Amino acid sequence: MAQITVFHTSDIHNKLKTADFERVGRVKASVPGALLFDSGDAIWSGNIYWRIGGEPILKDMSAVPYDAMCVGNREYHLLKIGMDSKISCADFPILSANLRAKGDIVPESVPYVSFEREGVKITVVGFTVPCVTEEMFVEKLASYYFEKPIPAAEEIVPKLRADCDLLIALTHIGIGKDRELAKKTDIDIIFGGHTHTVTPEPEFVSGTYILHSDCHGKFLRKTVIDTDSPNLIASTELIPLKETK
Numbered sequence: 001m002a003q004i005t006v007f008h009t010s011d012i013h014n015k016l017k018t019a020d021f022e023r024v025g026r027v028k029a030s031v032p033g034a035l036l037f038d039s040g041d042a043i044w045s046g047n048i049y050w051r052i053g054g055e056p057i058l059k060d061m062s063a064v065p066y067d068a069m070c071v072g073n074r075e076y077h078l079l080k081i082g083m084d085s086k087i088s089c090a091d092f093p094i095l096s097a098n099l100r101a102k103g104d105i106v107p108e109s110v111p112y113v114s115f116e117r118e119g120v121k122i123t124v125v126g127f128t129v130p131c132v133t134e135e136m137f138v139e140k141l142a143s144y145y146f147e148k149p150i151p152a153a154e155e156i157v158p159k160l161r162a163d164c165d166l167l168i169a170l171t172h173i174g175i176g177k178d179r180e181l182a183k184k185t186d187i188d189i190i191f192g193g194h195t196h197t198v199t200p201e202p203e204f205v206s207g208t209y210i211l212h213s214d215c216h217g218k219f220l221r222k223t224v225i226d227t228d229s230p231n232l233i234a235s236t237e238l239i240p241l242k243e244t245k
Helices: 018-029 056-063 080-087 137-141 149-161 175-184
Strands: 003-009 035-038 068-070 099-101 112-117 120-128 144-146 166-172 189-192 203-205 208-212 219-226 233-240
Touching: 003 018, 003 189, 018 056, 018 219, 035 166, 068 120, 068 166, 120 149, 149 166, 149 175, 166 175, 175 189, 175 203, 175 208, 189 219
Parallel strands: 003 035, 035 068, 120 166, 166 189, 189 208
Antiparallel strands: 003 219, 099 144, 112 120, 203 208, 219 233
16 A cells, blocks of 8 residues: 655745744654645745845755745746745745746746655646736736646646656645636646635545645645545645744
8 A cells, every 4th residue: 555645835924933844844754755845925025026045934944855835926026036036045846837937048946846655656746826927018027927827737737647646736826726727637636825725624626636724834734645545535634833932
């Protein structure tokens, strides 16, 4: 029986301290081979400005370590200098399959990343809420823009599906769009964010499980996946995660 443990956070908005991430690290380390993901909006910076020298919270997340994170609207900046600065302190993959770079710019993010656990190939793909699209006037000034996430998913998911055993989406598009994504693509599990939603139990939509883990560092979600079971998710729980005094 192949059991894989995934931990998940979302929409932290710089509300966790170093001591909190040290606790996350201990919890993750207690489960050998566990994966830890975040669905975006972890940082302090807004959409216009950025912190010179990068975001310290991404250093804390790297130290845990996190294994991947979806680009949230907070991590995005329309200029390369801004986005590079925002995510410069992350030593783990930053994902968005619908982010597009213009000209010869090479984005710091990647569409997806793959892992192997217990002989199971796991592919994790990211989708982000469009902050700037080709239809917007500001796109003319931008280094990056977004395609709509659902059409982008319909294009890439069949290619990824053919080459993995377990397909996970890390999304920052909101729970309504996650339900649409589940209906239109063949993804096994969506770990979502953006709407600051909590799903104590997984939603099951068109064969896809959807889980949201709230916001502001309230919870660390632990999900045990049994790839040999038709139900796939053996268990899931929300672990309260408060600042260590």
